[in-house]
Amino acid sequence: MQLFDQNRRFGFGCMRLPMIGEEVDVEQFKAMADAFIAAGFTYFDTAHGYIRGKSELAIKEAVTSRYPRDAYSLTNKLTEPYFSKQEDIVPFFRSQLEACGVDYFDYYLMHAQSSRNFPHFQKCRAYETAFELKKQGLIKHVGISFHDSAEVLDMILSTYPEIEVVQIQFNYLDVESASVQSQACYDVCVKHGKPIIVMEPVKGGSLVNLPPDAAKSLDDLHGGSYASYAIRYVLSRPQIAMVLSGMSTLEQMEDNLSYTKDFVPFNEQEEEAIRQVREVFMAGRAIPCTRCRYCVDENACPVNIAIPEAFAAYNARKTFHEWGAPAYYRSNVLCPPHGDPKECIRCGGCESVCPQGLKIRDLLAMVAEEFGQA
DSSP states (O other): OOOSOTTOOEEEETTSOOEETTEEOHHHHHHHHHHHHHTTOOEEEOOTTGGGGHHHHHHIIIIITTSOGGGOEEEEEEOGGGOSSGGGHHHHHHHHHHHHTOSOEEEEEEEEEOTTTHHHHHHTTHHHHHHHHHHTTSEEEEEEEEOSOHHHHHHHHHHOTTOOEEEEEOOTTGGGOTTTOHHHHHHHHHHHTOOEEEEOTTGGGTTTSOOHHHHHHHHTTOSSOHHHHHHHHHHTSTTEEEEEEOOOSHHHHHHHHHHHTTOOOOOHHHHHHHHHHHHHHHHHTOOOOOOOOIIIIISOOTTOBOHHHHHHHHHHHHTSOOTTHHHHIIIIISSTTOBOGGGOOOOOHHHHHOTTOOOHHHHHHHHHHHHTTO
């Protein structure tokens, strides 16, 4: 059975929605959803933890209450902090259905699977519970989102062959990453015959805000936004069933639709340009943070350090050579009520939930040293 329409492989990731202060800009989200659906696309992706529970509610207001159920497909996830035993899962699941305003989820994923949290999902029989909900018609397809080594992915897919789809991080930088192992994880999915959903195709915006040397390689192609090259690179790979983009403005939506609606695969010249961009990034040694905010939202820092902002400031200074990086550091990292990175107590909570496997404690020390008394 085909799980995805091959002509509709572009999905709307709802982790980085348009915001007005701390609230979702629902009117802009409605306009983005309207443009997305009008272009023939249908796939929306959320999780309860996205935007501290506000993503699900925004989807209800902007999408599910405004369109018939067959006009869209919706993915949600079971995330570790929201259940401590099997009996917690179904009530939590039903609360997600209610928050999203639907009677079933098209896809339901065991969220951010890794060697660290997989035993908890097993102990609580999370997979078995999801498979039972599928039998009841409350889930159409059960899958996983994944952040770990290819070896761990192979183990999970061997343990639960009923898994129907796998969501992995994949972009033109991470194909060669020793920590993310995008290519190796892709190969494991191929081995098990699982269609792949891709998250972070533009690596949290890093592949849109390119260093000057990297930007030149793509500018010389004379056409297309930086985001277009990143997303088309992923869409050009076989076995990729869906590519998610976390868009936060209508302009981003319109740009993405301009090259996904009538998709053209990568050519050799573009492949070479991407190779050059990758080399620039590797030489710059940027901190590969995608600003997913798991480190501060899923496991709040006891010192309240603005970790993603600290890493963004470091990358701006070291890789992108931005003269305003110290000012950004002062106003976004050191601003109250945030703690100074040099005050890190090295508890390791942030590292336990980081999808990139970053050594955050050491990196914060490096950032503090770089900026000194910024």
